[in-house]
Structures are given as structure tokens and as C-alpha cells.
Amino acid sequence: MFGYLWRTSWQAIVWVLIIGITSGLGSAALIATINQALSVPSEALLGQFVGLCALVLLSETLSFSLTSRLSEATIYKLRIRISQLILGSPYPNLQKLGKAKLLANLTTDIATLSQAFMLLPEICIHGAVVVGCLAYLAWLSWQMALALTGIIIVTVGTYRLLTQTPGRAFVKAREEYDKLGQSFRHLTEGIKELKLHAERSRDFMTRSLAASAENHRRLTLFANVTFMLANKYTFLVYYLAIGLILFGGIWHQAAPEVVSGYVLVLLFMTGHLAGLTHSLPAFVTARIALDKITQLGEALQTEPLGTPNAPLPxxxxxxxxxxxxxxxxxxxxxxxxxxxxxxxxxxxxxxxxxxxxxxxxxxxxxxxxxxxxxxxxxxxxxxxxxxxxxxxxxxxxxxxxxxxxxxxxxxxxxxxxxxxxxxxxxxxxxxxxxxxxxxxxxxxxxxxxxxxxxxxxxxxxxxxxxxxxxxxxxxxxxxxxxxxxxxxxxxxxxxxxxxxxxxxxxxxxxxxxxxxxxxxxxxxxxxxxxxxxxxxxxxxxxxxxxxxx
Known part of the structure; x- marks a missing residue:
């Protein structure tokens, strides 16, 4: 999904990154200032604290505004592009794809992308803060930062393995949604025939609509619960790392201000890490939706689309x-x-x-x-x-x-x-x-x-x-x-x-x-x-x- 955004709006992405990095560095500097004030109180730090607060608030506001504009512009372009592809595609192609699939792309998949894009401002801010905080931790103690980086690499690798299965479940759930959309179409367009034939109505509900709805419910629930368990695993490791810093003998050689700085920063990062991990299912489903839209674009072989004022031969x-x-x-x-x-x-x-x-x-x-x-x-x-x-x-x-x-x-x-x-x-x-x-x-x-x-x-x-x-x-x-x-x-x-x-x-x-x-x-x-x-x-x-x- 980020690759698509880069291809379509790389200039805006560059500005988002610059502002996001500024926000992250500002947040890290703010935490450093707080940690310094706790260790060595000084009135001289007040101006620095106020200035950094203003910088963080301004950069986060700009990041949210710019990313929101980018996400809405991208959704708009996608809606127009898909509609133009449908208008320009040969009619037999559209018949093969079917109304249910086209409507799913125009409504559900676009809505899924829109929901994920709306999370982008928060993701950029969370990510920038985490990167800035990690940079500050490295400045406090590169040895402790190196050990923490090793823990993070192992945790991220394990997390990716744990989320592969729910990712596949989301893909299957999306396929079931296509079937469910077809069942809804049968329900609305064939309501007279269903009302006049009780056995047909029961059979349709049991074998078609209810079966697709149950499969979609089961797969989506499994994916969401598995993602939640994977998220809890990462936080378990995260809190274990904090425990090691506080109570593990291997950290006793570090200066007290370094240990307190690490604990303070890691606790501050907790909310931002939660924001990142909790948004991952939305981005997984958004990637699936974007794949569906891409597949539709490939399936819609286009022909020249006439314009209202095009001259006739x-x-x-x-x-x-x-x-x-x-x-x-x-x-x-x-x-x-x-x-x-x-x-x-x-x-x-x-x-x-x-x-x-x-x-x-x-x-x-x-x-x-x-x-x-x-x-x-x-x-x-x-x-x-x-x-x-x-x-x-x-x-x-x-x-x-x-x-x-x-x-x-x-x-x-x-x-x-x-x-x-x-x-x-x-x-x-x-x-x-x-x-x-x-x-x-x-x-x-x-x-x-x-x-x-x-x-x-x-x-x-x-x-x-x-x-x-x-x-x-x-x-x-x-x-x-x-x-x-x-x-x-x-x-x-x-x-x-x-x-x-x-x-x-x-x-x-x-x-x-x-x-x-x-x-x-x-x-x-x-x-x-x-x-x-x-x-x-x-x-x-x-x-x-x-x-x-």
C-alpha cells in the first residue's frame, strides 16, 4: 500500500516523512528534557520544554493535516480511476466479472482503503515518535540500545510469523465477501421468487447466504483474535525488557539516570507502539483490498473512451x-x-x-x-x-x-x-x-x-x-x-x-x-x-x- 502511495504521490510522502521525522525527533528531545529535569532540576530547561512542546504539537498537526489530504486525494483518484476503467472496458468483460464483484470493489474495497488511509496520520506520528525515542535511547547507552535492538529484531520476526496465518484468513474472508455480495443480490433481486417458494427460500438461506455469512464471520473472527494474541505477545516481550532494565543484574552497571531514562522512554513509547500494532489488521485488509482493486484493473481491458465533444469520422x-x-x-x-x-x-x-x-x-x-x-x-x-x-x-x-x-x-x-x-x-x-x-x-x-x-x-x-x-x-x-x-x-x-x-x-x-x-x-x-x-x-x-x- 505504501508502495502505491509512493508511486502516485511521492512528493507529498517526502513532506510527510520530513514532518514526521521532525515530530519524532522533537518527541525524543522532549523526553530527554523531561529526563534531564528529573535528574538535575533547572529553571533553564523551562524554555526548552515549552519550545519542544510547541514543535511537537505543530509538527503533529501538520503531519495529520498533510497525511489526511494525501489519503483523501488517493481515495478520490482510485474511485475515479476504477469508474473510468469500468466505463472504458468492453461490455463482455464486465459481464464476466459480474455486478457483485464490481460493486464490492467500488464500495467495500474502497471503504477498507479509506479506513486504513485515515489511520496514516496517526501511524506516521507513532512511527516518528518511536524512531526518535530509539535514537534517544541509543544516545543514552549504545550498549543497552544494542541489546534492546536485538530483542526488537527477534520480536518483530516472531510477530511476522505469527501474523501470516491471520493474514491468509483475511484473504479468504474477502473471497467469502464476494460470495456474500452475490447472495445479497439474489436476495434483493429474487425476493418475489423466494417468497413464493418456502423450500427454495430455506435452501437459499442455508446453503448460500447463511453459509457465506458464517464463513466470513468465522474467518474474520479468527484473524482478528490471532492478530490480538500476536499483539499481546509483543507487549509481553516489551514489558519483560522493561523488567530486565529495572531488576536484571546485567543493567546494574548503568548509571541511574540512564536506567530511569530507559524506563521513562519505554513507558512513553507504550501508547505509540500500541497504536502501531493495533492498526496492523487494518493495513493487512487494506493491502488485500488494494490487491483486489489491482486485479480488477488488470481484468478490465480498456478501450478508447469517447468524450462528449469528440469529432466523428x-x-x-x-x-x-x-x-x-x-x-x-x-x-x-x-x-x-x-x-x-x-x-x-x-x-x-x-x-x-x-x-x-x-x-x-x-x-x-x-x-x-x-x-x-x-x-x-x-x-x-x-x-x-x-x-x-x-x-x-x-x-x-x-x-x-x-x-x-x-x-x-x-x-x-x-x-x-x-x-x-x-x-x-x-x-x-x-x-x-x-x-x-x-x-x-x-x-x-x-x-x-x-x-x-x-x-x-x-x-x-x-x-x-x-x-x-x-x-x-x-x-x-x-x-x-x-x-x-x-x-x-x-x-x-x-x-x-x-x-x-x-x-x-x-x-x-x-x-x-x-x-x-x-x-x-x-x-x-x-x-x-x-x-x-x-x-x-x-x-x-x-x-x-x-x-x-
């Missing part, structure tokens, strides 16, 4: 055509324990087209849409936008050509990426058309609420997609949660309006009563294009009226 100024040429993508389906392959796919899309993508569940519709928009990458074949091959170099810009409402969409409570003042009129118009004007308002770019029904949330997500005004729109089963009135609005008004504006629209759907509205219906079956139909324009079947939603 010249060929992309106006959308002309998009082609998929022998595109193939495969992945492992966990539930079926088999590998699914989509393709080879050959398709072309033009501006002003309304295309329906149909097929049974598991036929590859969503996978094809993800390939088309650039979140998945072809293993074979090419995707070309206006004739330009999509690669890692231009994928970030390519992604900006799509407005998408996913089946598992996420609805932000704030309109990020928009100037609220410029879109207010459009927003109010869309809210009214989608019958949401009485459900929510926009205040300073933030929705007054997102606590809506699933159908209303989808309408709000559609509204946001409209505001994005991209050349290519993709809707994954948007109408599945809508009542007949809004299905009719979606298929007969909203989609044709997008088409009339020159937008290309791909809608994944099962609503066969509206297939006649599409320019093309592409049917997928087991990852292959089974048919491409060009429906004739016919009069739709009469719709049953269901009253107002």
Missing part, C-alpha cells in the same frame, strides 16, 4: 448504411450448459427503415442487437458503418450512434448528458403524449420521481431515447409491459414518426398483429436467420378498447 457525418458481413458471435449458456453460436449474419440497414426482429426465446435476438450496437464484438466477420469497419479505435464513437431501450433497462433519476433548459419544451410534449405529465416533473434536470410502474418506467426510458436523437434506434420488447392503448401508440405513431424523420429503427417484438407496419421482419431461429419477410401493407385487425390506463 468524416464518413459518419450522415448515416447512410450499416452492414453486418459474415458476423459470428458465440458464448456459453450456463443454464443449458452448452455453447450458443449466433451467425454467420449478413444484414444491411438504411436510414428511414423500420425493421422488426422476431423469433422464439433464446433464438439470439438480443445477442444480435448487442452486436449491432457495438456492446458485443464479432468473433468473425465485420460490422461497417458507412463503409468504415468498426474496430477498437472507433468503437466508442460508433456506440454514440445508437439510442436503445433495453429489456432490462436502467432508468437514471437525472437527465445526464442533456442541457435541461434546451429540452424542456420537447420533454413536456413527450410527457403529455406518453401520459406521464401528471406522474412526474423535471426539476433542474432531475426527475421528481422514478417510483413508477414498469410500464410507466419503460415509457420514461423511451422518452429519454427520443431526446437522445440518434440515427439508429433499438427497442428490445418495449411493448411487452404496455397496455393495448400504448402498444397501439408505439407501433402506429411513435415508430412511424421515427421512420419519417429518417431514423433507422430495429424493434425486437412478438406482437404479430403489427408486423405489417415493418419494412422487414427478420426471423431468427437458433442463432440463424430463418427468414426475411417484407410484409404487405394491410389494414390492422380491430383493437379491443380497454379504457384509460
Amino acid at each position: 468524416k464518413q459518419w457525418a450522415t448515416f447512410q448504411f450499416l452492414t453486418l458481413d459474415e458476423v459470428t458471435h458465440s458464448f456459453h449458456r450456463e443454464k443449458e450448459n452448452r455453447r450458443f453460436t449466433l451467425g454467420p449474419i449478413n444484414l444491411e440497414f438504411r436510414p428511414g427503415e423500420l425493421v422488426f426482429l422476431v423469433g422464439g426465446n433464446g433464438s439470439g435476438k438480443t445477442t444480435l442487437a448487442m452486436l449491432l450496437m457495438g456492446l458485443y464484438h464479432p468473433e468473425l466477420g465485420e460490422i461497417r458503418y458507412n463503409g468504415v469497419r468498426i474496430s477498437a479505435a472507433n468503437r466508442a464513437a460508433y456506440l454514440q450512434q445508437f439510442a436503445v431501450v433495453f429489456a432490462d433497462f436502467y432508468l437514471f433519476d437525472e437527465l445526464f448528458g442533456f442541457d435541461a433548459d434546451k429540452i424542456t419544451y420537447k420533454l413536456m410534449d413527450y410527457l403529455e403524449r406518453l401520459h406521464l405529465q401528471h406522474k412526474l416533473t423535471l426539476n433542474n434536470g432531475r426527475f421528481s420521481t422514478t417510483a413508477l410502474s414498469q410500464g410507466q418506467c419503460k415509457r420514461l426510458a423511451l422518452l429519454v431515447a427520443y431526446l437522445e436523437d440518434r440515427p439508429f434506434y433499438i427497442f428490445d420488447e418495449w411493448a411487452a409491459d404496455q397496455d393495448p392503448e400504448f402498444k397501439e401508440l408505439f407501433y402506429t405513431e411513435l415508430l412511424p414518426e421515427l421512420k419519417a424523420k429518417g431514423k433507422t429503427v430495429l424493434a425486437i417484438t412478438h406482437d404479430d398483429r403489427y408486423f405489417h407496419l415493418a419494412d422487414r421482419c427478420i426471423t431468427l431461429e437458433e442463432g440463424q436467420i430463418k427468414a426475411i419477410d417484407y410484409p404487405p401493407v394491410t389494414t390492422p385487425r380491430p383493437m379491443v378498447e380497454f379504457g384509460e390506463y
Whole structure:
């Protein structure tokens, strides 16, 4: 952890060391002054005592302030760096890592580091005081200091051996925390299914959540208790050393002021040594957390991250055509324990087209849409936008050509990426058309609420997609949660309006009563294009009226 701090903020570390050394030397000088005053009282030492007190207080205050700023700045940089890595990583990488692991890195590991960094000011002060005191002891009697150094070396070596086992326990506890995070996700996202099946609920609690929680509790408790015993061992040796100085015959040749100085300094060091040893478990867990963050950084293969004002390639100024040429993508389906392959796919899309993508569940519709928009990458074949091959170099810009409402969409409570003042009129118009004007308002770019029904949330997500005004729109089963009135609005008004504006629209759907509205219906079956139909324009079947939603 200190190596990471040195690499990222070595200049601040140098200043912390300088101020810390000053504090330590000041503390040692203060103890020396006290010891001298006890041995040979003198009023002349009063000014020296006051000056050293002021120096120690000032240096400790500066050290705490500087180290706190350093630790908070480091945590800030880590949070931003991890977030940028996630934003810049290919989507399949993020899927492999899983939400639970990403959230653990962003929350638990960062919080663990933050707690350890908050101890840094105290650690620096404790360490500086201990070093200064040891220097003073060496000045009092180098023979006694040499013997004490030997005791310290043996004690530290034994302590390191004793703390290896709890260190490994902390590593295992962190692994269990990942499993526990996954169990919490199952609990919150699958609560309806768990409530409806008592046996499933009991089995889940016993084999998954409770088991992970118990393992984490047991490992953490073992590590903490073992660290505590190791700490007590060091203090046992420490007090034995004080006893040897006071009562051991080998120290009787030393001058009384030397013995009293040693005892005084060692007793003064007790609190500072306790501060150092008690903070070690926090730094062990912080090192594990930093290792986890480093591993995440290595796992998150990054691609160029687009910026809001990045210029588009010249060929992309106006959308002309998009082609998929022998595109193939495969992945492992966990539930079926088999590998699914989509393709080879050959398709072309033009501006002003309304295309329906149909097929049974598991036929590859969503996978094809993800390939088309650039979140998945072809293993074979090419995707070309206006004739330009999509690669890692231009994928970030390519992604900006799509407005998408996913089946598992996420609805932000704030309109990020928009100037609220410029879109207010459009927003109010869309809210009214989608019958949401009485459900929510926009205040300073933030929705007054997102606590809506699933159908209303989808309408709000559609509204946001409209505001994005991209050349290519993709809707994954948007109408599945809508009542007949809004299905009719979606298929007969909203989609044709997008088409009339020159937008290309791909809608994944099962609503066969509206297939006649599409320019093309592409049917997928087991990852292959089974048919491409060009429906004739016919009069739709009469719709049953269901009253107002």
C-alpha cells in the first residue's frame, strides 16, 4: 500500500516523512528534557520544554493535516480511476466479472482503503515518535540500545510469523465477501421468487447466504483474535525488557539516570507502539483490498473512451448504411450448459427503415442487437458503418450512434448528458403524449420521481431515447409491459414518426398483429436467420378498447 502511495504521490510522502521525522525527533528531545529535569532540576530547561512542546504539537498537526489530504486525494483518484476503467472496458468483460464483484470493489474495497488511509496520520506520528525515542535511547547507552535492538529484531520476526496465518484468513474472508455480495443480490433481486417458494427460500438461506455469512464471520473472527494474541505477545516481550532494565543484574552497571531514562522512554513509547500494532489488521485488509482493486484493473481491458465533444469520422457525418458481413458471435449458456453460436449474419440497414426482429426465446435476438450496437464484438466477420469497419479505435464513437431501450433497462433519476433548459419544451410534449405529465416533473434536470410502474418506467426510458436523437434506434420488447392503448401508440405513431424523420429503427417484438407496419421482419431461429419477410401493407385487425390506463 505504501508502495502505491509512493508511486502516485511521492512528493507529498517526502513532506510527510520530513514532518514526521521532525515530530519524532522533537518527541525524543522532549523526553530527554523531561529526563534531564528529573535528574538535575533547572529553571533553564523551562524554555526548552515549552519550545519542544510547541514543535511537537505543530509538527503533529501538520503531519495529520498533510497525511489526511494525501489519503483523501488517493481515495478520490482510485474511485475515479476504477469508474473510468469500468466505463472504458468492453461490455463482455464486465459481464464476466459480474455486478457483485464490481460493486464490492467500488464500495467495500474502497471503504477498507479509506479506513486504513485515515489511520496514516496517526501511524506516521507513532512511527516518528518511536524512531526518535530509539535514537534517544541509543544516545543514552549504545550498549543497552544494542541489546534492546536485538530483542526488537527477534520480536518483530516472531510477530511476522505469527501474523501470516491471520493474514491468509483475511484473504479468504474477502473471497467469502464476494460470495456474500452475490447472495445479497439474489436476495434483493429474487425476493418475489423466494417468497413464493418456502423450500427454495430455506435452501437459499442455508446453503448460500447463511453459509457465506458464517464463513466470513468465522474467518474474520479468527484473524482478528490471532492478530490480538500476536499483539499481546509483543507487549509481553516489551514489558519483560522493561523488567530486565529495572531488576536484571546485567543493567546494574548503568548509571541511574540512564536506567530511569530507559524506563521513562519505554513507558512513553507504550501508547505509540500500541497504536502501531493495533492498526496492523487494518493495513493487512487494506493491502488485500488494494490487491483486489489491482486485479480488477488488470481484468478490465480498456478501450478508447469517447468524450462528449469528440469529432466523428468524416464518413459518419450522415448515416447512410450499416452492414453486418459474415458476423459470428458465440458464448456459453450456463443454464443449458452448452455453447450458443449466433451467425454467420449478413444484414444491411438504411436510414428511414423500420425493421422488426422476431423469433422464439433464446433464438439470439438480443445477442444480435448487442452486436449491432457495438456492446458485443464479432468473433468473425465485420460490422461497417458507412463503409468504415468498426474496430477498437472507433468503437466508442460508433456506440454514440445508437439510442436503445433495453429489456432490462436502467432508468437514471437525472437527465445526464442533456442541457435541461434546451429540452424542456420537447420533454413536456413527450410527457403529455406518453401520459406521464401528471406522474412526474423535471426539476433542474432531475426527475421528481422514478417510483413508477414498469410500464410507466419503460415509457420514461423511451422518452429519454427520443431526446437522445440518434440515427439508429433499438427497442428490445418495449411493448411487452404496455397496455393495448400504448402498444397501439408505439407501433402506429411513435415508430412511424421515427421512420419519417429518417431514423433507422430495429424493434425486437412478438406482437404479430403489427408486423405489417415493418419494412422487414427478420426471423431468427437458433442463432440463424430463418427468414426475411417484407410484409404487405394491410389494414390492422380491430383493437379491443380497454379504457384509460
